[in-house]
Amino acid sequence: MPASPCSAAPLKPASKPDDFREHLATADDRGHRRWLYPQRPSGRFYTLRQWFSGFLLLVMFSGPFIKINGNPLLLFNLLERKFSILGQIFWPQDFFLFALAMLLFLTGIMIFTAAYGRLWCGWACPQTVMMEMVFRRLEWWLEGHGASQRAFNQPPWTSDKIRRKVIKHTLFFVLSFIVGNTLLSYLIGIESLWQLVTDDPRNHLSSLGAMIGFTLVFYGIFAKFREQACTFICPYGRFQSALLDENTMVVAYDHKRGESRGPWKKGETVTARREAGAGDCIDCHQCVTVCPTGIDIRNGIQMECVNCTACIDACDRVMDKIGRPRGLVRYASLNGIERGEPLRITPRMKGYAAILSILSLIFAVLLFTRSDVETVLLRAPGSLYQTSAEGNIHNLYLMKVINKTSHSVPVNLRLIGREGNLKVMGPPLVVPAGQLVQTSVLVELSPSSLTGHETRLKIEVSSNGKHLATLSTEFMGPRQ
Numbered sequence: 508m509p510a511s512p513c514s515a516a517p518l519k520p521a522s523k524p525d526d527f528r529e530h531l532a533t534a535d536d537r538g539h540r541r542w543l544y545p546q547r548p549s550g551r552f553y554t555l556r557q558w559f560s561g562f563l564l565l566v567m568f569s570g571p572f573i574k575i576n577g578n579p580l581l582l583f584n585l586l587e588r589k590f591s592i593l594g595q596i597f598w599p600q601d602f603f604l605f606a607l608a609m610l611l612f613l614t615g616i617m618i619f620t621a622a623y624g625r626l627w628c629g630w631a632c633p634q635t636v637m638m639e640m641v642f643r644r645l646e647w648w649l650e651g652h653g654a655s656q657r658a659f660n661q662p663p664w665t666s667d668k669i670r671r672k673v674i675k676h677t678l679f680f681v682l683s684f685i686v687g688n689t690l691l692s693y694l695i696g697i698e699s700l701w702q703l704v705t706d707d708p709r710n711h712l713s714s715l716g717a718m719i720g721f722t723l724v725f726y727g728i729f730a731k732f733r734e735q736a737c738t739f740i741c742p743y744g745r746f747q748s749a750l751l752d753e754n755t756m757v758v759a760y761d762h763k764r765g766e767s768r769g770p771w772k773k774g775e776t777v778t779a780r781r782e783a784g785a786g787d788c789i790d791c792h793q794c795v796t797v798c799p800t801g802i803d804i805r806n807g808i809q810m811e812c813v814n815c816t817a818c819i820d821a822c823d824r825v826m827d828k829i830g831r832p833r834g835l836v837r838y839a840s841l842n843g844i845e846r847g848e849p850l851r852i853t854p855r856m857k858g859y860a861a862i863l864s865i866l867s868l869i870f871a872v873l874l875f876t877r878s879d880v881e882t883v884l885l886r887a888p889g890s891l892y893q894t895s896a897e898g899n900i901h902n903l904y905l906m907k908v909i910n911k912t913s914h915s916v917p918v919n920l921r922l923i924g925r926e927g928n929l930k931v932m933g934p935p936l937v938v939p940a941g942q943l944v945q946t947s948v949l950v951e952l953s954p955s956s957l958t959g960h961e962t963r964l965k966i967e968v969s970s971n972g973k974h975l976a977t978l979s980t981e982f983m984g985p986r987q
């Protein structure tokens with residue numbers, strides 16, 4: 508079996524001692540955090556990422572306000588056990604559908620990762636987008652980047668430094684508050700969040716606690732924890748070694764072209780360099796200084812790499828300067844670099860795709876055949892039957908009606924195949940959009956229509972003449 512690209516062997520021996528897999532790039536020899544001061548990247552990929560991140564941020568912050576058929580775009584209300592995906596409401600009764608949707612999501616991730624590696628991490632993960640495109644840029648603006656930021660953070664503390672630090676952390680806190688509240692609105696809905704914000708906070712102490720908690724967690728992540736969240740907490744980075752193979756597209760250093768690396772001597776020609784056995788890598792470390800996780804891409808695929816493409820841009824700039832073709836660091840598969848093979852769909856990817864197709868089909872069938880209105884009829888707890896003054900028998904039931912649509916639904920009930928009366932207690936039964944209504948139903952039958960102590964009863968549920976469901980239950984009567 509071929510070795511995983513995340514196995515201990517690097518693509519090519521590095522010029523430094525090969526111990527980079529023995530410790531984290533962000534920890535020193537004693538295990539203390541090594542704070543990173545990445546250089547600001549620039550280049551075609553960074554420009555593209557900026558545009559794409561802008562679009563994602565727009566979607567993320569406007570998402571809670573977007574409704575489809577009157578339902579939220581995305582809602583994961585665990586407290587009320589109500590979920591909405593792309594405007595489709597899922598109730599606990601639809602849990603199998605929700606579980607299937609999650610399974611589809613996971614299978615999709617597997618196929619995507621097997622084919623494109625950690626493209627998600629570098630381009631679309633909210634952590635990367637917020638950290639690199641919002642918080643990091645603010646920090647660069649206030650404190651400089653790379654070596655100048657490192658110098659800025661050295662003593663002494665001046666009044667200008669204190670002012671900049673106060674501004675930075677205030678902005679970080681406000682942004683974390685906005686991010687935390689956005690997440691909360693995906694959990695409880697924008698209307699509930701607005702109610703929390705405008706109402707007396709003493710009436711919502713637990714929600715207020717969640718709001719403060721989210722804010723502090725996000726502030727901690729973006730101000731302090733940073734790349735450690737990807738390395739230590741995110742499970743996706745950890746299980747990539749099981750999903751990636753030699754044909755997966757990753758950000759990779761072309762060691763065949765780059766080695767052996769060595770500094771570019773003034774006036775040196777490419778031919779002379781080649782004749783001396785040197786590769787295209789001039790060991791300038793530009794790819795390392797821009798890396799937000801502090802690693803050296805030339806050591807091969809590493810768990811910390813989030814495929815952010817900053818090193819591609821940095822190296823392309825260097826290649827432009829020395830007159831060599833771009834792409835010494837590029838998107839490529841290991842087979843592409845070793846054997847010049849193009850990116851291809853492997854049997855494993857085909858297998859995942861087949862599973863995904865089957866699951867998608869099942870999901871679509873279940874989704875489109877599920878009922879818009881769900882009804883449950885139960886006998887009222889502790890009640891048997893009652894006999895009226897006219898000698899008729901009464902049974903009391905509890906009925907729950909869930910309306911999964913985005914409009915209110917009037918509900919009518921009718922006895923099937925039996926003479927008798929059916930009465931919904933209270934006002935006419937109308938279930939508002941996306942709501943659950945519980946009511947009592949009284950059924951009255953004459954003794955002559957009973958078939959014994961327990962009589963099978965069928966009730967038709969309809970709305971505006973449209974059949975919704977047929978319910979079956981037992982009608983209790985005296986023993987005969």
Ligand code: SF4
Nearest residue numbers: 788789791792794822
């Ligand atoms: S930026 Fe390119 S040339 Fe410079 S060290 Fe990195 S891989 Fe080598």
Ligand code: SF4
Nearest residue numbers: 798812813815816818
């Ligand atoms: S190695 Fe390159 S792609 Fe990976 S995290 Fe560092 S800069 Fe980004």
